[in-house]
Amino acid sequence: MEILKYIIKRILQTIPLLILVSVISFFIIRLSPVDPLAELKLNPSISPVTVEKERQRLGLDKPIIVQYGKWAFSFVQGDLGVTSTGEKVSQKLKERIPNTLLLTIIVILLTWLVGVPLGILAAVKWKTPFDRILTVFTSIGMAIPSFFLAVLLLMFAVKTGWFPIGGLTSPDYADMSFCGKFIDISYHLVLPVFVLFIISLAGLQRQMRANMLDVLDSDYVKFARAKGLSEFKVVYKHALRNAVNPMITLLGFEFAGLLSGAALTEYVFQYPGLGRLILEAVLKSDINLVMASLMMGAVMLIAGNLIADILLIITDPRIRGKA
């Protein structure tokens, strides 16, 4: 019961945050000297009626506060307007968001599966050559610009022909069986996932190593050792549980970092995700699309933090006590 109450409180807290985010984004975008309807007007396939409708919907002839109110009202109702090519923004987002989520979730799972054990190992073998070499490798991983790594891998893909060059699906995707589709998508995901994996692995491994070193230094671990428990039990039964807990907070941060990192990677690999969508929208100054994808990015980030917090409440009774 106590937990549920806390979780609900935490969820309610996100609402004012979202409103504030939308106000900030709205004003930044309205700062731009570009006419929000310029692209729409230039497009011959869009009738002046649609343009006029859009002007009415955005309330462009009214003061900016009213414009925001209009925008927020239709946003809550799920009406996100049309893109400069006349498509529905919500439709576009529906296509792109799952792709970005797919990419980031796979990367998070992979980094945790690899990064946490590597962090533990490095802590247990602290100051051995193994630890040193790992530190060097993670430093290298942290220093490569994500887009540069993506370009290098693309070069590799083009030269060897072992991997598809960008995109998410092959041209004949529609005709494939379910299994074929699954394999096709996985095949296309290998390189983007690899880039983001390398970039985010380093931070996670270092954090895990630091936590583990902290815990291994604590009194109860010394006590467990003193009482004659095997090293294996000390590390994996006593120390590990406490070292993993703070990592959950990191989950939210990692998600935030990945959303940003994914934008450039998606761009290089021509991956149909939210990051590339917002980039294309920005380059075409497609205001509706920019605003909507910015909000969706923020929603995803806030949701990621929320999930991390809730997980933490469930796993760590100390936090419940504080609340």
Next chain:
Amino acid sequence: MIKEVLTQLWKDKFARVALIVLGIIYLMLFFADFIAPYTKDFSDRTMAYVPPSKVFTIDESGKLSKPYTYNYVREFDSQTLEIKYKFDRSQKHYIKFFSKGQPYKFLGIIPMKRHLFTTDSGGRIFLLGTDINGRDVFSRLLFGGRISMTIGFLALFVLFPIGLLYGGISGYFGGKVDAVMMRFAEAVMSIPSFYLLIILASVLPSGMTSTQRFMLIVLILALIGWAGFARVVRGMVLSVRTQEYVQAAKTIGASDLRIIVKHILPQTTSFVIVAMTLSVPSYILSESGLSFLGLGIQQPDASWGNMLKEAQEFTNIIYRPWLLTPGFLIFVSVLAFNLIGDTIRDILDPQSKIRS
């Protein structure tokens, strides 16, 4: 304190190498006009995408000779439909050191003509090839580095005062002020930083001079990072403000601003230094990412990011690998900054010494 940190840095093997590497890079960037054989805007349209020049020190007859190079000539192979570059062996171009070449203004002030190395007037030396406009990649690397390697620092100098003051005020007053200020900071942090970056960059009006654009990009980079930094400062201030010396200052009648700036914020110095060195690389990376997308530093100005823009084309990455050199430089300098940052953290924060 600074002297102590530096001596300890020098003792660390990795940090020493990193310091030397960065020292060489910055020295080269400082003397860029002199080291680069060509000026930033020099272009030879007939020499687009020329591969790196080869420098010969042994001539055809096998004798040691003064270093010389051949010009490239473009040839079209009608069989394979490829453009090929071949040496024009008819004429040797000797490399001349410290001799007169293209005029430039050293550091923008002192007019000079001497370059570290050039060739005679008919020859061209492109150590790292040329780009699509026939501009020397090596020279542009040096000029671009000036922008890429300073923009991060400048952004930090804008961002840290803002973050310090914001976090300081928020933590010192607490209560409602704190709640409102922190909600705002959290909202800024809730927008994926790269999304915010590209949107702010796209809002910039076109038709600015390159200096204006540079300053605005510094400002944008600073706008991205202040919130997270302010939050940490606020946490530190919260724990400091109840201490006795702060109470003492209050009783004497010091103003709130004075207490924050003179008494509380200095407590955060070592954290600030560590945070600064650790965040320089992320700003270098942000700038290069932004310019890579074409939203940062614009042509004809060079930055490592916008030079890599050409690497977006398949034909370039496969047939013209020399265009990738800016990427390696970004990598090396970010790595060096990271190593130094890690070491400084160990020195200033002994508690974390066991950690990394």
